[in-house]
Amino acid sequence: MSNRKSGTQEIKVVRRVLDANDIMAGQNRRLFKKRNVFVLNMMSSPGSGKTTTLEKTLTRIMPEIRSAVIVGDICTTNDADRLACSGAPVVQINTDEFGGDCHLAAHVIEKALDGMDLDNLDLLIVENIGNLVCPAEFDIGEDCRVVVLSVTEGEDKPAKYPLMFRECDAALLNKIDLLPYLDYDRRAAVNTILQVHPGMPIFELSAKTEEGFEPWIEWLKNKVKSKVGAK
């Protein structure tokens, strides 16, 4: 998102925007801590399977983990409509109203919290705008960040979009049901992720068939419980 004609002036502008965002993200983080809610920020390219992954995830963790979702899209309420079927409260943010933002910023999350019953919530999932670049630059006050990468996107994306993979706490390698039909080097993909982010937990799964889903669910449950266990 750093836009500038040439040189330092526009970089300063971007710094100011990010500084302002960090202040708002800090406020969100304090609120989430006070209310004892674990917040997960899920990011990816468009069409890598965030929504299907969340549908299947919510089915498996609710009602044990009381969950809600904030869904970011530029336009449409397609994803919110799908996720609402899980029974979880869903808030749709359309950044079209804010000029078509390419990411969710901390102040947008703060607005989306209005009317949300945080006291009766363990987990708030934010499904970010489909974009492998800009959302990684914006802290929203979350506890944990996860990136979803579809195997159809190729093995080299972590090297080409390193900030996203550096900033996230885990990677979901999705759509492994399509592996028999792709020229895809699974080991190369994993190695590329680990080169960018040594030790990163990687879950190879298919949101469609739910193959490989259990380790991801266990990891997420443990993360949530480590914060809100005593609620």
Next chain:
Amino acid sequence: MSNRKSGTQEIKVVRRVLDANDIMAGQNRRLFKKRNVFVLNMMSSPGSGKTTTLEKTLTRIMPEIRSAVIVGDICTTNDADRLACSGAPVVQINTDEFGGDCHLAAHVIEKALDGMDLDNLDLLIVENIGNLVCPAEFDIGEDCRVVVLSVTEGEDKPAKYPLMFRECDAALLNKIDLLPYLDYDRRAAVNTILQVHPGMPIFELSAKTEEGFEPWIEWLKNKVKSKVGAK
């Protein structure tokens, strides 16, 4: 890419950046017209198949159409290395050096032209950063914009990322070789594109198998010849 804390101040900042970009894009456009070079800006999500599409396209149009490529990535020279095999001159831009920009701006294109022999060129292809949002906002002085959408990304992406589809002159629906393995409604995808951009030319193809490639090549050749035919 429009970033703001709240309200109008940051919108003004973004407007200024876009105004400055438009001026530089105008300079590029006049240069391309003077040198009689047709410029194609190719955009898409990460991993939708831009590079493979270009590899196969260059093989089919060269040497009849003398072509060069400017490749934008945040990091790595993977795509430039692949495209250089075509024999076309390739310039790699790594926006990492500019702070990790999420798009190619007009001034970056202007710098990449340095040393390029425009007089002996019919077609300059710009492979933009993999991002379905921000690149659509930045004019680089091109004659034509094309968006590549992989069928693995789902049918609803044109509705969710409308600016990209509105701004582009044609859409390539790529990876149709995977259709037998996907729950994909081809008609719904095409209808969604046409709702966002009535009359948009759509080429359903596979860059891997080259199925459906001919109509796209013919369309591109005609576009180029309509500008540089008399060169």
